[in-house]
Amino acid sequence: MALTLMEGNEAIAWGARLAGCRFFAGYPITPATTVYNAMLRYLPPEGGVCMQGEDEIASIGFCLGASMAGWKAMTATSGPGISLYSEQISFAIGSEIPLVIVDVQRLGPSTGSATKGADGDIQFLQWGNSGGLPVIVLAPVDVRDCIILTMQAFNLAETYRCPVFVAANKEISMTRETVNLAALDLPEITQRPSADPAAPFLPFEAASDDAAPAFLPIGAERPVRQTSSTHGPDGYITTDPELIARNQERLQKKIMSQAHRFSYFDEMISPDADTLIIAYGITARAARTAVETLPEDGPPASLLILKTLWPVPEDLLRQKAASYRRIIVVEMNLGQYVREIQRVLADKTIRFLGQMNGELIKPGQIQEVVIHG
Amino acid sequence: MALTLMEGNEAIAWGARLAGCRFFAGYPITPATTVYNAMLRYLPPEGGVCMQGEDEIASIGFCLGASMAGWKAMTATSGPGISLYSEQISFAIGSEIPLVIVDVQRLGPSTGSATKGADGDIQFLQWGNSGGLPVIVLAPVDVRDCIILTMQAFNLAETYRCPVFVAANKEISMTRETVNLAALDLPEITQRPSADPAAPFLPFEAASDDAAPAFLPIGAERPVRQTSSTHGPDGYITTDPELIARNQERLQKKIMSQAHRFSYFDEMISPDADTLIIAYGITARAARTAVETLPEDGPPASLLILKTLWPVPEDLLRQKAASYRRIIVVEMNLGQYVREIQRVLADKTIRFLGQMNGELIKPGQIQEVVIHG
Amino acid sequence: MALTLMEGNEAIAWGARLAGCRFFAGYPITPATTVYNAMLRYLPPEGGVCMQGEDEIASIGFCLGASMAGWKAMTATSGPGISLYSEQISFAIGSEIPLVIVDVQRLGPSTGSATKGADGDIQFLQWGNSGGLPVIVLAPVDVRDCIILTMQAFNLAETYRCPVFVAANKEISMTRETVNLAALDLPEITQRPSADPAAPFLPFEAASDDAAPAFLPIGAERPVRQTSSTHGPDGYITTDPELIARNQERLQKKIMSQAHRFSYFDEMISPDADTLIIAYGITARAARTAVETLPEDGPPASLLILKTLWPVPEDLLRQKAASYRRIIVVEMNLGQYVREIQRVLADKTIRFLGQMNGELIKPGQIQEVVIHG
Amino acid sequence: MALTLMEGNEAIAWGARLAGCRFFAGYPITPATTVYNAMLRYLPPEGGVCMQGEDEIASIGFCLGASMAGWKAMTATSGPGISLYSEQISFAIGSEIPLVIVDVQRLGPSTGSATKGADGDIQFLQWGNSGGLPVIVLAPVDVRDCIILTMQAFNLAETYRCPVFVAANKEISMTRETVNLAALDLPEITQRPSADPAAPFLPFEAASDDAAPAFLPIGAERPVRQTSSTHGPDGYITTDPELIARNQERLQKKIMSQAHRFSYFDEMISPDADTLIIAYGITARAARTAVETLPEDGPPASLLILKTLWPVPEDLLRQKAASYRRIIVVEMNLGQYVREIQRVLADKTIRFLGQMNGELIKPGQIQEVVIHG
Numbered sequence A, B, C, D: 001m002a003l004t005l006m007e008g009n010e011a012i013a014w015g016a017r018l019a020g021c022r023f024f025a026g027y028p029i030t031p032a033t034t035v036y037n038a039m040l041r042y043l044p045p046e047g048g049v050c051m052q053g054e055d056e057i058a059s060i061g062f063c064l065g066a067s068m069a070g071w072k073a074m075t076a077t078s079g080p081g082i083s084l085y086s087e088q089i090s091f092a093i094g095s096e097i098p099l100v101i102v103d104v105q106r107l108g109p110s111t112g113s114a115t116k117g118a119d120g121d122i123q124f125l126q127w128g129n130s131g132g133l134p135v136i137v138l139a140p141v142d143v144r145d146c147i148i149l150t151m152q153a154f155n156l157a158e159t160y161r162c163p164v165f166v167a168a169n170k171e172i173s174m175t176r177e178t179v180n181l182a183a184l185d186l187p188e189i190t191q192r193p194s195a196d197p198a199a200p201f202l203p204f205e206a207a208s209d210d211a212a213p214a215f216l217p218i219g220a221e222r223p224v225r226q227t228s229s230t231h232g233p234d235g236y237i238t239t240d241p242e243l244i245a246r247n248q249e250r251l252q253k254k255i256m257s258q259a260h261r262f263s264y265f266d267e268m269i270s271p272d273a274d275t276l277i278i279a280y281g282i283t284a285r286a287a288r289t290a291v292e293t294l295p296e297d298g299p300p301a302s303l304l305i306l307k308t309l310w311p312v313p314e315d316l317l318r319q320k321a322a323s324y325r326r327i328i329v330v331e332m333n334l335g336q337y338v339r340e341i342q343r344v345l346a347d348k349t350i351r352f353l354g355q356m357n358g359e360l361i362k363p364g365q366i367q368e369v370v371i372h373g
Helices: A008-018 A033-042 A056-068 A079-095 A122-127 A143-160 A241-256 A283-292 A314-321 A338-344 A363-372 B008-018 B033-042 B056-068 B079-095 B122-127 B143-160 B241-256 B283-292 B314-321 B337-344 B363-372 C008-019 C033-042 C056-068 C079-095 C122-127 C143-160 C241-256 C283-292 C314-321 C337-344 C363-372 D008-018 D033-042 D056-068 D079-095 D122-127 D143-160 D241-256 D283-292 D314-321 D337-344 D363-372
Strands: A004-007 A023-026 A049-052 A073-077 A099-105 A136-138 A163-169 A176-179 A265-268 A275-279 A302-306 A308-310 A326-331 A349-354 B004-007 B023-026 B049-052 B073-077 B099-105 B136-138 B163-169 B176-179 B265-268 B275-279 B302-306 B308-310 B326-331 B349-354 C004-007 C023-026 C049-052 C073-077 C099-105 C136-138 C163-169 C176-179 C265-268 C275-279 C302-306 C308-310 C326-331 C349-354 D004-007 D023-026 D049-052 D073-077 D099-105 D136-138 D163-169 D176-179 D265-268 D275-279 D302-306 D308-310 D326-331 D349-354
Touching: A004 A008, A008 A033, A008 A073, A008 A099, A008 A143, A008 A163, A023 A033, A023 A056, A033 A049, A033 A073, A049 A056, A056 A073, A056 A079, A056 A099, A073 A079, A079 A099, A079 A122, A079 A163, A079 B079, A099 A143, A122 A136, A122 A163, A122 A308, A122 B122, A136 A143, A143 A163, A143 A176, A265 A283, A265 A314, A275 A283, A275 A314, A275 A363, A283 A302, A283 A326, A283 A363, A302 A314, A314 A338, A326 A338, A326 A363, A338 A349, A338 B337, A349 A363, B004 B008, B008 B033, B008 B073, B008 B099, B008 B143, B008 B163, B023 B033, B023 B056, B033 B049, B033 B073, B049 B056, B056 B073, B056 B079, B056 B099, B073 B079, B079 B099, B079 B122, B079 B163, B099 B143, B122 B136, B122 B163, B122 B308, B122 B337, B136 B143, B143 B163, B143 B176, B265 B283, B265 B314, B275 B283, B275 B314, B275 B363, B283 B302, B283 B326, B283 B363, B302 B314, B314 B337, B326 B337, B326 B363, B337 B349, B349 B363, C004 C008, C008 C033, C008 C073, C008 C099, C008 C143, C008 C163, C023 C033, C023 C056, C033 C049, C033 C073, C049 C056, C056 C073, C056 C079, C056 C099, C073 C079, C079 C099, C079 C122, C079 C163, C079 D079, C099 C143, C122 C136, C122 C163, C122 C308, C122 C337, C122 D122, C136 C143, C143 C163, C143 C176, C265 C283, C265 C314, C275 C283, C275 C314, C275 C363, C283 C302, C283 C326, C283 C363, C302 C314, C314 C337, C326 C337, C326 C363, C337 C349, C337 D337, C349 C363, D004 D008, D008 D033, D008 D073, D008 D099, D008 D143, D008 D163, D023 D033, D023 D056, D033 D049, D033 D073, D049 D056, D056 D073, D056 D079, D056 D099, D073 D079, D079 D099, D079 D122, D079 D163, D099 D143, D122 D136, D122 D163, D122 D308, D122 D337, D136 D143, D143 D163, D143 D176, D265 D283, D265 D314, D275 D283, D275 D314, D275 D363, D283 D302, D283 D326, D283 D363, D302 D314, D314 D337, D326 D337, D326 D363, D337 D349, D349 D363
Parallel strands: A023 A049, A023 A073, A073 A099, A099 A163, A136 A163, A275 A302, A275 A326, A326 A349, B023 B049, B023 B073, B073 B099, B099 B163, B136 B163, B275 B302, B275 B326, B326 B349, C023 C049, C023 C073, C073 C099, C099 C163, C136 C163, C275 C302, C275 C326, C326 C349, D023 D049, D023 D073, D073 D099, D099 D163, D136 D163, D275 D302, D275 D326, D326 D349
Antiparallel strands: A004 A176, A136 A308, A265 A302, B004 B176, B136 B308, B265 B302, C004 C176, C136 C308, C265 C302, D004 D176, D136 D308, D265 D302
16 A cells, blocks of 8 residues: 655645646645645646746636636635635636636635634635625545545536635645545546537527536637626627526526535434534544544534535535534634524524634534533 | 705715715726716815726725725725725725725626626625625615715724625616705714824724724824734734634624624514515615505515615514514525525525516515415 | 935925926835835825825826826836836827826846946937837936926926936935025926817817927816827827828927927036037036046046937037037946937047946046046 | 748747747737737647736746746737836846747837837837847848748847847738748757756856856756846846946847847849948838839939848948948838937938838838939
């Protein structure tokens, strides 16, 4: 068994490579820069392109162009960079441009602490764009997840033609762990469904309301219309309310109706527990230890680790939480994802454990809540 | 009685002037541009400054500078501009810089339809920045509100030293209505609490955890430290977890603990109704008509018009909804604020009526839901 | 007699103020920043505007806008900033927008040495824009010149509606000297010739081919057309060769035909000398000392100090040099203005003394050339 | 014999390809855009990179980076873009970064006439940067020259490590001509002189004052220091006057001392003529026709076509002009290169024929000057 020592950012790059990513553009920012560094080693020797834009706005613009031309594309930044991506994230949503965006969260607000982790962008990733249509957000827990979830992120981006975020943070991304690359159970790689270039083609006509349109690249023989304005199936700007509504609703439905297919999670079930801990990201590791090391004479607890944060896996949550009375939500912020849990599991007693001080939440802090409430 | 015919954007500018706004910077974008036009008429003759930046990023930067120098400042844009403001909104939150930001929403995503209204940025305004700390969002219903809520927005920005949004949209902002300016019941104007320039001064030390620090302007005799990084009371960057936590929690608490003071609303109560309609913005006007013209032989309905959207007025909602079985939430998007209602009023039957097609929601559509569910 | 101790940059700002400058925008760069600092003290209290743009491109853009609106405007930078002004200098030339641009030269190329002086931009100032039409360049020798030539620069900019440069450098601009402000013989202030707003108006129609058009401000009641494209008298874009030619030739002739009116200079005449030293800027001061302290038993030399560099004062040069056999040109570069002297005084023996090492040229170096050739 | 129909811009791209160019970045501007289009067809299939930057500043920045990494790089723009390149042209001069810059001149000033040719940037190309150190400017006359001079431009850029301009204009670049590619007498390709990566290395130490330093790429195993500030041989910033002077003088001398090696020209000699026409660029073609079709009973004229404009080929000019009394300089501007001729050939009678109206100068206009003076 050959073990590789790898940090999370390198693992994300590795996953991108396995997923067939051929284009990366970004602008350096701690703690995301080493994703760029790794892509720079991987892509050019294999005929891909890895480049630094003049700034974040240019960088995501390059990615969208590459993706429209048919290449699998990724970018990586931290919170302040997600801000600068915002306008073009909205463009990618409305114009159905696949893109994987890695957010290596640091402690905010603003530039905050560059070398301290947080889960500060969890609502930002879904809502940080105009219009409020859904995106997909995956949250890795460790280096293994960084590889596999990044691969899934590409599969989802290509299938649903939308931005897919990998919500890492400084602690996951810059900590080295051993991983047995040969032993990983890798997902199959999905390709973007292509249209027949010889058949009649409408760039935003989907087979059904639950699906993304079939794809043809811009710049090839067949002209492909693209626009950032409201449009009908033909890609022409329109003010027809019916055409607009149909497209907007499809943009929502193509993702929401399929969310059950990619509600990734892990769990640790303690029989007889009436408490379920819900955690994600780096904190899930502390939660795991907390559950494993709870005193035998105290109350037991189960653990649900969410790896898909958006769309909120409502069915999964209801099903997994059904038998518990009390839910403890743990995250490295002052209360973000707990709002979704409150909404979905309104009939439960919900406790929140959060902090926003640049430190990891420790297993003992979680146990304290389990035991003393 | 002298009536003035005024559009919403002009009314916002008028309110800003009454509130003592002395600085406006922005970049033109339909349907927000006429706020700029009006400020250009008002400010310079009175010694204020009104200017166009090179782009949205420069524009909000100018505003933050003016505000740090002690001037009441405002900017206005639409969805794509809010995206470009995102980085500096985060800076304003973390560095406690008062600013009023007008978002004249258009139909998104992306550039969408420049001349069609929507409530597409309702989650974006709260969450469109890194870190997830609270801001304040007010939503006017008509020209009168545009004046009064803009004045309140300045009062809140100055009191809590944070960004305050006025969430208008194309229909409110570009429709002319008559208003009797002389008859308006105007709020008193609040000034930013100033520190004693002769006393010892720490720029981020607040009297209590529920309060913003007292203010001294940059550029005056006493040096004032300002930073976008995590800092202690002295404004120096710090990595001390305790100092960081205390400041972050105060940034949240200074607003959340006082939210009941500014939970603005209107209501129309129908005795015997078991249905409460919740609406905001332009749609509240359709809801009002819907309630007024419900058929006498059908079920009655009450109406709660929210004018403060963020922080979510949870106490108000619980109190006002207490006697109703069914809640109907109406908004011009595919479901944004309804998520907050679901979270807060989880024990109620909640129905959502939304659309995102560039058209206004009509009273008849709301009545249809009241009557047939 | 009250003496004031003042550095050159402050004197430039003082001259601007005396000339009626009401608008300044710039971006900080050593050694030009203190012009900005001084304008910041002068302008706002008198109702003027002083501001920093997002960058040099935005800054000169603000100045052009202010000038088109009828305000006397100035900006200041150093070599790298002149580069960034280039595109809009060309716009100001073609669209006849008055502007005073201060270039506090540092040692180049590129960022070079920020705190070392040079005459490195002497050709750049005339030619650093597309099209090759004339501008005006004045070169102060000392603090007194900084005041008076800046005033002249405004007079010329307003009269000829073109960019006028003040070519200072680090040594002139950041050295403090005493000056008796009360004793200065100040030039009269010229106002931009205005058109009659009530009469028919063509924005680019001049009274003659030797003149700039009369001015009306943009933004006032009468619409004024402005364009960066080739245009006829009406300001509409045109491809008519005759209209284009007439306008281009007027842009050249309005300045060149009047150059004799503003060929500023100083001189020190030594009877019997057959050598004439030509110098400008800070080096003129070393040349003055050199001439004054030449050994009595050696060859004498006269000195011509040019204060108008562009348009090259050809008539003045020919007249002043007529009686000399030998010309020595001294400048702090590797040979720039000497090219013009070679062109105009081709029948003379021309010697060049230059250096580009960040040091001032010393009187002894000049004497060495006078004595030993 | 296989003839190819090719426009000038395509020919420039073809020459670049033959010269081994592997990197192109630019921003679209008429009439330069088709250089980009052609490079886009040539480069990627051969492993090169062709890209559009966010703007002209980013584009030339990418080129400089590629060149520092050891790739032959080119960019293309028109006058307004040269303005935006200015700052980095100065960086390339001072930091000895090889780069070929194509300027497809349009009629200026400013945006002027996008689809009309001119020779408006002839002084701009040499002087449009801070510091005034020499660059190289080549001027093609036809499609054949576009190929061959572009190849020479690369050879010169690599040999002298400086920016080399190809000064085309709209008429040369966008007119299609037949060219027999197989019959061209192509120059040999020069490679950038490399340092021994295993030997001690100072990045700015040249073998002599007449030479550029040997090159090592940034980003390879051996660290290579690069700076935009004044520096000594080791690439560290310095304020030592002697080190600065030595480097600046070498930057001048490495080009000026070798200028005779690349003073390209064509000529048509009419025995007995006392008139020499000097022309360059597209106008040389009219001059050729003018000379060929002069009436037999009138004065004959010879023609010198300059293909190297900068450094001014002074020796060549003096030698070629020696036997003529009268010089006629023809160019599409209001008098730019004629200044250099006046300077160098001061003892001749010099006549200037120029125009700046968007039209080509016709053979008859030139003949008129030959015949009637």
